[in-house]
Amino acid sequence: MAFPKLDPGQTDKKLPKDEYASAVPRMRVDLINAQYDLQSADFSVLVNLVGDDRQGCEDVVDLLHEWMDGRYIGTHYFGDPSEEVQERPYFWRYWRALPPRGRVGLFFGDFAWSLIESRFKDEFDEKSYELRLDHVRKLYAELAADGMVILNLWLHLPKAELKKRLKKAKKKPADEWRVHDVDRDMLSDYDRILPICEEMVRRTTSDSSPWHIVESTDERYRNLTVAKLILDAIENGLNRKPPPRKTAGKSASAPVADTDFRRDVLGSVDLSRSLEKDDYKKKLERYQRKIHKLSLQAAKKGVSSVLVFEGWDAAGKGGIIRRITAAISARDVRVVPIASPTEEELAHHYLWRFWRQLPPAGRMLIFDRSWYGRVLVERVEGFASDDEWSRAYDEIVDFESQLVEHGMLVRKFWLHIDADEQLARFKSREQTPYKKYKITDDDYRNRDRWDDYVVAVGEMVARTSTEQAPWILVPANNKPWARVAVLKEVCKGLESLLER
């Protein structure tokens, strides 16, 4: 994609006063109307406002709050990260701030600027910088695929203009307070920082998340141009048909042909493994002690972990999870059971509700079911369109790799039982009054879909098991064996990370 230079060396973008005065009222009406139409739409609009003109960015935020309906704009300023933020992967705070469908989000000083700053101060090695750029591109791509309209605005002030502005402020003390040290720094570093800005802009622009350079010399030109770009973005979003999310529905054809290979994934699990009672008690005890010790070390070193539990109904997830939590101080572990998404969660990208849960430094977070619902139940039941669940594999891999890069332990367990064992457990639960509630008609219906799930699990494991965030297939026909196997794996994972 060809991209204009940030600073083409002209400063001729001006708008006469009368033209501005006659255009503004119309623009304000259009913006408000577009904003109201957006409210019932199935997507959100994200405006990233960045630029070498810091003061211009602040002014534009105030302007948009005046011209639009401030109640429906989610404005977020991203400054120096707090401790809470630093303890999570880099994009955590951006995910948390994303606008729900129907709203406009205004991000101000987002990762674009912090990337540039870090690059300028040489805080990155080449590899980390490339990794992060890659995550930015993937983030934009997934949000856009989910329907979000993304608009990146760069407010550019030519060097000569910046110089003029600082000079003027000095002479006219009334304006002086509006000038920050950052502006003075900007001027002195201008020639070194601009190429970094240009590179970042060039390398993160795409059709679905374009950058627009807006020259900021003339306020009137800047205001109206920004407003026009936002208006166009909302209107283009509204005029798309059909909205990309609305295409859910079950397709008959499996989009991946090689299902046999995948069936083998589960076929290779040796379901005959089992443990005697005495042996179990001894080993359970040993690994619980170990996990306890390791959890204390992890808390001390600030190493956090994310464990994911998936598996067939009645495979014994709950029992295993309790064996882990019982060994760890309540302070250091949290279980997040994943049920159907709430209304608020549905108004966001499906990964949003998982991002916001991520643990602070030193803690263990256990997901009882997880984001893999996208490629399991949502795929099999047709709650997600083929497009949606097909692209989820890469989205998930990118998500988990960000956790790993942040230093977290990521382990994913599939608890495997066979259909006979499952039926036996259902029957036994039905005999046990306090376990009856765990068996519903849905559970029996899901059994009819066993083969579909086998394919889905196979493809999931094949496409999302990575060296750093591996799937561990646990034979679970024998509960003692499964429990000890999981505890052992968690210990192994923690040890390997703590040894570093």
Add this chain to the structure above:
Amino acid sequence: MAFPKLDPGQTDKKLPKDEYASAVPRMRVDLINAQYDLQSADFSVLVNLVGDDRQGCEDVVDLLHEWMDGRYIGTHYFGDPSEEVQERPYFWRYWRALPPRGRVGLFFGDFAWSLIESRFKDEFDEKSYELRLDHVRKLYAELAADGMVILNLWLHLPKAELKKRLKKAKKKPADEWRVHDVDRDMLSDYDRILPICEEMVRRTTSDSSPWHIVESTDERYRNLTVAKLILDAIENGLNRKPPPRKTAGKSASAPVADTDFRRDVLGSVDLSRSLEKDDYKKKLERYQRKIHKLSLQAAKKGVSSVLVFEGWDAAGKGGIIRRITAAISARDVRVVPIASPTEEELAHHYLWRFWRQLPPAGRMLIFDRSWYGRVLVERVEGFASDDEWSRAYDEIVDFESQLVEHGMLVRKFWLHIDADEQLARFKSREQTPYKKYKITDDDYRNRDRWDDYVVAVGEMVARTSTEQAPWILVPANNKPWARVAVLKEVCKGLESLLER
């Protein structure tokens, strides 16, 4: 209220194995059923699990997750407060964690324990301790009035038993890892800490938030007793009629008779105040500079502020707020416009959504409308019952006093215009295309309620204006005058706080 001693010196509460074995299945069924019935109910259940038996508390949490449906229990462990938590008033993290209606919340190591610890370590002077106890009582009272069922459980282990347990752990290394330093500390401080526990329990118990002491010596007795208490709490809640929240509806009689006095509150505002254009420009400039400087100092010193803007429709809130934000770096100020509550917000106490917004150290937070909606629109329109809005005054005073005690600046502005000025502004907005959207039929309907609002505003100011969190009535018929008046008050407030 008479209250039993924490440690009556007996340890005879035991349950034989067979009795336990036969009772447990029934209890699990009942708990699960109660939990499911609760889901469609209009209240939540909060279980505070505290005690001198730390290990017992951890075990009970695991047990409840096994016996109940973990997906619908919100378990929160409150350990050492993070930086994020320390920057907010004491009860901030508890408010954030409160269960929504229909759910059970399980708080583990809540403020009861942290109060005891602080008292034990002498971190409080007498006055701060009393203040905090008072806030606890008020918190329980408001949540209970809102329908929440509150159950405080104290797990008590007699000293002799604790000694036995620690001894046993030493001999049998298999159990040793379950013993923490805190348990050893507990033993050595036992005689000094128990009276503090007793005092806290005695002084925070009430009919709507009772404490129950559960002896923890015998696990079977403890488990079944805790389960029974929780079951009873849920069932009693379900059997109440009618649920307290369901009583909303407009009553004809004003519950406070002295309306004339209150009418005078607004009657005393001198609406003739105005500023000439030149004078306005000069003063606006002066106070914006000042506010800018003060905001930098506040950021540096970690002093945060909460500004509340209420007023008649078209009184000019937006314009004033923008004059403030324009003077402060976007990093240091945030505006929260308050619209109708979302589904999630409605599932909580009405103050919940305001608590969660509170700013970190050094920031300014501006509420464009606020919790005062409870005693304004909700009162006048009958969205809140007489009971609900009548008790809101005290709830609000307690809320704001916690902000002030935490060191925040709290200022509340009522922008006052008269009915003629309002009508003129409505008409003028209707003539301005981009302001038309700000005028709806509702606005005209509200005008019919003018006199009701005058009474409501009067009572609000009379009952919630305090020395530390005062209402400032701003004559706003003349916008320049109002803007400068507000800026001046904000400066004054910041200065007084920064001088300390």
